Amino acid sequence: MQIQKRIEPLHLIFAALGGVVLLFFVAPLLNMIFKCSAGQLIETAQDSEVQRSIWLTLFTSMAATLVFSVVAIPFAYILARKNFPFKQLVNGIIDIPIVIPHSAAGIALLGIIAPDTIIGRIGETFGIKFVGGYGGIMVAMAFVSLPFLINSARDGFAAVPERLEKAALNLGAPPMRVFFTISTPLAWRAILSGLILMWARGMSEFGAVIIIAYHPMITPILIYERFGAFGLKYARPVSVLFIGICLLFFVIMRVIATRKNSA
Amino acid sequence: MLKVEQLSKRLGDFIISDVSFDVAEGEYFVLLGASGVGKTVLLETITGILTVDSGSIKLNGRDITHEKIQKRDIGLVYQDQALFPHLSVRQNIAYGLKSRSHNRSEINNKVNALAVEVEVTHLLERKPTTLSGGEAQRVALARALAVQPKCLLLDEPLSSLDLGSRSEMRALLRRINRKKITMIHVTHDYEEAISLAMRIGIMENGKIVQVDTPRQIFQHPKSEFVARFIGIRNFFWGELIKNKHSPDKSAEFVTSGLQLSVLTDEEPGEGNVIIRSEDVTVSTEPYSSSARNVFEGTIVDIATARLGIEIIVDIGVEIAALITQDSVNKLGLGYGKKVFVSFKASAVKFIKA
Incomplete structure (x- = not known):
């Protein structure tokens, strides 16, 4: 039997609405890209402060993902397999970082990892600097991005x-x-896609990180600083460069992930 | 060998209560029951996948009621095989061996030997998803046998197979059992039970209601479930001899000096025949009809059955016929009366052993 290919008018309207949504996502990005000249981009790419911040962002987000996955993946397994009292509560707690403002999350975290706290002091004896250090950036990134890994791995x-x-x-x-x-x-x-999601989410984190570690400067904070100090024109090329790198890594990881699965 | 005592388990709608039976070393034991009576639950408690509510399970005298699954030495072949989809057939069969830290070449040799035994050598590098039901079942069997369990449990191992691979699988199961491997096989198919079992346990409503040899079970049913196969009162052991000149599938079956005509697809060999008592006709005169089996004999018993009257006629063996009270009256049947019994070759069902 031939499937009828009659077009339902309602679905046309829905598709048109979809077009609006896509445009909403893509138009600002394209606008930003077209407003940057190639010269500006090259100049920005050669800026050592920008380079350093991009490497720092990539490194800390990836390290946070890997370090915290060691505890998150076994936990996700338990959540998937076992029933225990207050399991719904536990699932709710896992989603808290998604629903609270990230600056508030940063403030909350700061309260327990500041140098005068127990954790802060323990970190210091092991040479881990939280406030204003890599450790703090990773903790902030993990706090807001870990739910994505746990939920995905649990499913x-x-x-x-x-x-x-x-x-x-x-x-x-x-x-x-x-x-x-x-x-x-x-x-x-599912675990791999959770890892990629967590990593991507950590990489783009701003609110929690800025509270804990303004310096060393990750790229989202660098963009904010350039915007505040020099204006839109100077913030734009850094943004375009960083978005480009994020998307590039994201696509590469996705390709690796799907290839590994079809093998 | 395996001794289950007063085992009880409640799991949702499934309840098994007070189940006791024991299986001897090297025995082929079949648990027969309709679906939903808790057969799979029983198997899962024996393997330790489910915990028991009460009762005990002993293997060679060792109490394994609360032993960990991985330490029980009881193999299980799942109804849907449960092969690991991300591993090749070879890796599936080798899986259990690797836990026992054999070296690589030793594992390879064992896998190859098992593959030969269950005839899957040509499939070793394939993924389980590409296998047919029969092939997957063989692989699952090899995987379970690899760790040399003391006792092998089979959950409906033939139900997902087509007719052809079913008889091949039955032959394979018998071959494995002959190597002194104790088997407990769960099924809802009485032919399967008759064909394979040394003893059958009948399960009904989460209880084992009767344990006996196939012959005893079907001739002297103690339960409604078995009684439903009331025709299986006629249950004879003997040998099938193929009639080479026959244009159709007819064959001869020889039992206690009696020769029956049978219609069957099965190959010649030993086995049981069953004839439903409703298919047996009693007459006072021999008459010509299409029935190939006509025997003269003496009535040795008349009894009221659940439906109608059961007449037992001695024709060399005792054969039961189910007839109406009306027929008994009209033919004037009584003890010691000489009668003719007849039944068609197609009413004789041969179940190869």
């Missing part, structure tokens, strides 16, 4: 049939081996 683990894990146990595999050879590989697509 990924939940989609793995429990029967497969039981079958592996039945074959004599200890739980640790089952986790690494069955659960994690089968949930890998």
Whole structure:
């Protein structure tokens, strides 16, 4: 039977609305890009302050993602597999960083990692500087971006049939081996997309980081500073450059992720 | 070998209560019951996937009721195989071996030997999703056998297979059992049970209501479930001999000096035949009809059955016929009377052992 290809007028209206939304996303970005000359961009790219901040942002967001994934992924597994009292409350707590203002999150974090706090002092003895240091940037980024990894990994683990894990146990595999050879590989697509999401979200974080570490300066703060000190014209090329790099990494990671899964 | 005592477990709508049975070393034990009576729940408690509410499970005298799944030495083949989709067939079969830290070449040799045994050598590098039901079932079997479990549990291992691969799989299961591997096989298919079981346990409403040899179970049913197959009163062991000149699928079945005509697809060999008592006709004169099996005998018993009257006629073996009270009256049937029993070759069902 031939599927009828009659166009429903209502759907045309919906598609038109979709067009408006896309334009809303794309138009400001394109406007910004076209207002930058190639010369400005090249000049900005050669600016050592800009280079340093971009490397710093990429490094801290990636490190925060990897360090915190070690605790977040096993936690996501428990959330997917086990029922326990107040589980809904726990799930709610995980979403808190998404719904609160990030500057407020920064203030809250500052209260427990400042140099005069226990955590601040412990960090100092291990050479980790939170306020105004890499450690603080990573903590701020992780605080606001970790929910994306946990939620995605939890959904990924939940989609793995429990029967497969039981079958592996039945074959004599200890739980640790089952986790690494069955659960994690089968949930890998969701975990990886959670990692990418967390990393991207951390990279673009501004509010929480600026409270804890204005310096060393990550790119979102650099953009803000150039805007405040020199105006729109000087903030624009840095923004375009940073967006370009973010998108480039994002696309590369996505390609790697899909390729690995189809293999 | 495996001893289950007063096992109880409640899981949602499934309840098994007070289940006791034991299985001897090397035995092929079949748990037979309609779907939803808790057979799978019972298997899962034996493997430790589910905890028990009460009761005990002992394996060779060792209490494993609360033992961890991975330390029970009881293999399980799932109804849907539960093969690991991200691993190749080879890696699936090797999975359990790797937990026991064999070296690589030892694992390879074992996997290859198992692949030969279950005839999946040509599939070793494939992914499970590309396998047919029968192939996947063989791989699942090899994977379970790899760790040399003391006892192998099979959950409806034939239900997802087509007819052809079903009889191949039955032959394979028998071959494995002959290597002294104790098997517990769960099914809702009584033919499957008759074909494979040394003993059958009948499950009904979460309880085991009868444990006995196939013959005893079907001739002397103690439950409604078995009684529904009331025709299986006629249950004979013997040998099928193919009639080479036959243009159709007819064959001869020889049992206790009696020779029956049978219509069957099965290959010659030993097995059981069952004839439903409703398919057996009783007459006082021999008459010509399409029924290939006509025997003269003496009535040795007349009893009221759930439906109608059951007449037992001795024709060399005792055969039961289910007829109406009306027929009994009209033919004047009684103890010691000489009668003819007849049934069609197509009413004789051969189940190869």
